[in-house]
Amino acid sequence: MDLDIKIATRESYGEKLAELGEKNDKIVVFDADLAEATKTIIFKKKFPNRFFDMGIAEQDMVSTAAGMATCGMIPFVSTFAVFAAGRAYDQIRNSICYPKLNVKICATHSGVSVGEDGATHQMLEDLGLMRGLPNMTVLSVSDDIQTKWAIEEILKINGPVYVRLGRLKSPVIYNENQKFEIGKGIQIGNGNDATVIATGLMVSEAILAKEELEKQGINIRVVDIHTIKPIDRELIVKCAKETKRIITIEDHSIVGGLGSAVCEVLSEEYPTKVTRMGMKDTFGKSGKAEKLLDYFGLTKDAIIKEIKKDM
């Protein structure tokens, strides 16, 4: 694991999508005037006929993709997460999820790690909104390798999928041989002192915390939940049974996202105290992404502090 190499998951998405475009001519891509930022521009350059810029009109974009899916095409829809899951929520709900259409919504610029654009552009509620929708599969990917796997894997699902991607360059966690499976979390380490259940950008922070704590004789484990829905109930319950504490961390609101999903599982199957780290029912603000993550307590140091607090 070499966490020094950093690639933004939006980059990984853009590259993989363009690669898949060669293998599958049913793939069409929609963007709302953000192709440069979401990286769908790579696909656009290779396959201009299968790329549709819908302008600054996300609601129209989502429903148009739905209509195209009824004709057997496989639309990938991209824009910033706040405009996809937020602005076009009703279109995702009624035009895509209700008729269970084969549309992949790959939303970039999620979380407070968007940085300088500030609160209006930092989507903190998308996991909650999307996982509440019947028929929807929800992914929140943590690194380059996992993102590339996910973008290819979701083609096997004949139905709606939401993939949460980030703007910030983040460490490459996995190697090419790593096996992933939709709905199966990845346990990293076997420590029993605590389990840090993380998703997306926070997975690498949790791993860094784990490594530093090991040097101090504290052994934790990290669980990478890349599939928010359907969530890996079995692994969550197993870790709750085997470790002293459960902590969740996400670059997302603690209301409705990973933390809530973990609490739902544990309260039903193995009641356990859970500490939810994330955005604490607040909007973000402008600033450099790294500084914001530090400000809102979304770093390895914040995780270490939380774990030591109880010891």
Next chain:
Amino acid sequence: MKITDVDKLAKIANEIRIGIVKEVYYGKSGHPGGSLSCADILTVLYFNQMNINPEQPNSPSRDRFVLSKGHASPALYSTLAERGYFDKKELVTFRGIDSILQGHPDMKHIPGVDMSTGSLGQGLSCANGMALASKLNKDGNRVYCLVGDGEIEEGQIWEAAMSASHYKLDNLCVIVDNNNLQIDGSIEEVMSSYPINFKFESFGFNVINVDGHNTEELIEAFNKAKTVKGKPTAIIAKTIKGKGVSFMENQVGWHGKAPNEEQYKIAMKELGGEI
């Protein structure tokens, strides 16, 4: 099946109206006014214009119809039943818990429904997607989308109008059911969408104004639309809400209300339907 005889088409439209009233009466809920106003439009589409086959409701090259004003589901269901997509006996189950006929069109369970709709303003975008796919795959089929004159108050309709024009979707035909009434009152009183024709024209559409209850005018408009290249067509159909049932005509109150037994009997008598 292509019926050109206008008298035959008028009879079919009347049968469809009987079906609409039955659905809403037996369902004890639903939207009769805006269903009756578009019955003639649907008749011309499904019995004269569209290239469809009820035996193969999912044929990839079929023409498509999106009922963007999804609350007019009684009209669509009655038309589909009349055209042979499913048994007319189903109509009386409308909105019931065991029925396939959901309150608003559900493409997953109802044969012949090309798009699930209900949340107003989304259907035109969906129709655009179908028209784009047709262009991309060179299928040569056409896409029809019926919107309401109240529905076009939704901003997404105009996003979609921009897209249809931008992508030169000449295989798309939008029909506006201009019955002039919405739930809270007349279009002018609530939120005027007028002038509808000039709005679509300025968005780059070929616009045709017709009497939405005149079969000949409707056929002529649809035929004309097929010949226009490089831009989509909008047919602004002037209609009467509740058309065909005297006490429902032009009455705001009949937007979303079921008739009682006495009213049902009167309606059936007027339409010549069996109770």
